[in-house]
Amino acid sequence: MAERSLASDAGMAFGAAQWQGIAFMLAGTALFTCNDALGKWMVASLSVGQILFVRSVSALVILAPLVWRAGPREVFVVAQPGRHLLRALLIVAEVSCFYLAVRHLPLADVMAVYQATPLIVTVLAIPLLGERVGWRRALAVGIGFIGVMLVLQPAAGGVFSTAALIALAGSLCYALMMIATRRLRAFSALTLIVYHTLAVGLAGLLALPWGWQPLDLQSALLLALMGVVATGAHMCVNQALRLAPAATVVPYTYTSMIWAILLGWVFFADRPTLAMLAGAGIIVASGLFVLHRERQIKS
Template sequence: MSQNNAPLGIGLMIATTFVFAMQDGISQHLAREYNVMMIVMVRYWFFAAFVIAVASRAKGGLRQAVRTDQPKLQIFRGVLLAAEICIAVQGFVYLGLIESHAVFACYPLLIAALSGPVLGEKVGWRRWAAIGVGFIGMLIILQPGTGVFSPYALIPLVSALMFALYGLLTRFVARQDSAATSFFWTGVSGAVLMTIVGIAFWEPMSGPDWLWMGLLCLTGAGGHFLLIKTYEVAEASSVQPFAYLQLVWASSLGLLIFAEQLRTNVVIGASLIVAAGIFTLVRERMAARRV
């Protein structure tokens, strides 16, 4: 199979965003009835099993995947992602899928802004301009200083900031560790954290909701499997802009299933954020080619 099959990679990325949007919709449905910590804990149990299975089949097996010279940083990454997922799901409950994803879409811009101080990467004025445009889009969505501003709107912003830091740390550890190693530590350390925290929030679930929980676990593992395949067949720079389709799928779910409203300021703000994000990705790709 080609390692730079862009059409196949784009198709897989579109499928990935759809599956992850379904995962978010199921998470919102369950989190309206049960504690978020418990939901994420059960999800992580399945995710950890999936991660161990993937690592076992990778080159060098499980022993190679576990090996790292930066275990504290790897554990911190896993803990950070688990905490971010809890916050993101809570945002779905308070704000719904549409507004949560509209604000969360700014995370690539946060990665670009923080790549300088965290990774020592150079960010040119064009990318800083795009970051500024994205920030304006975020202000349009949040509407601070107005009577309609909700403090809950800060939840997906915190989630985006945490996910951006997770992305930067993933880049950093990749300088020494393989993708299989990072994937292993992400799943296992997150599962340990969520078990410690979430077991206290255990509550009985109805039979139908256990079916939804099973589907949540399957979409989580399936989405990560598709994402792995995406990056196996195509360059990240070719497929990354299509990751924004998750906003489209999630918004469609919010409208059709959860009867959410699509406000004009959210459409305008999200459009600016996505446009700025895609421009930033293109500039990063051009900079990488020059190097």
């Protein structure tokens, strides 16, 4: 997964730029989901630390020319270092939770839980950002969490599995990271992506002594491909947000569910259950309503 800025730019006429923004968001979402599927494939045989480190090195190779062109000082010298550090820690926690969860759960199930992130952000924005939430959005959030319960389906003992709890923790970290990103919206997208990549790579490096597995050429290339795909996804999403208002393009991130179900079915033989599909539908519908209400309030 990756950070996606939430902003509003109401009042722009819907034209060619908006259609291009939607196209870039659809492409970025597809790339992110393909990257997640690659991660699920690799985590079956490699440690999470290896995946984080190698994919980050690959991404940094691609980002290096962009950093050089922008100027290292402009990218790395930042105000509010404490907030950047907090965001980096949340990113590392979220990515680690995601890979640990997909090791044991179908990709679509984990992605469905992550679709609840806008709902979690709405709840956390009340104490952390001082935002007010009306009864309509509060009701939508409550319904959305019913969808999460349907997706994860507590086991017969009445408790969630460890993997399910890890997925929920990852979604919570992702929501907190998005709130932290809101606090850093004045910084360039390149700065945020570079610090994101460095944090994940450093965490992977520190974890390498535990669970290291020898890498053959195919595994190394696939891990490198993950870095390339993730960086391409970031660039597509950033371009989408430059071309069109976030309120226009962000709803299209929900197409990740379609990709997750398709990729899980084709590559991992994970057939979605009716409960999972129903829960995912409820989560997506609730999230779209929350985004719609936010757009109405800000317009």
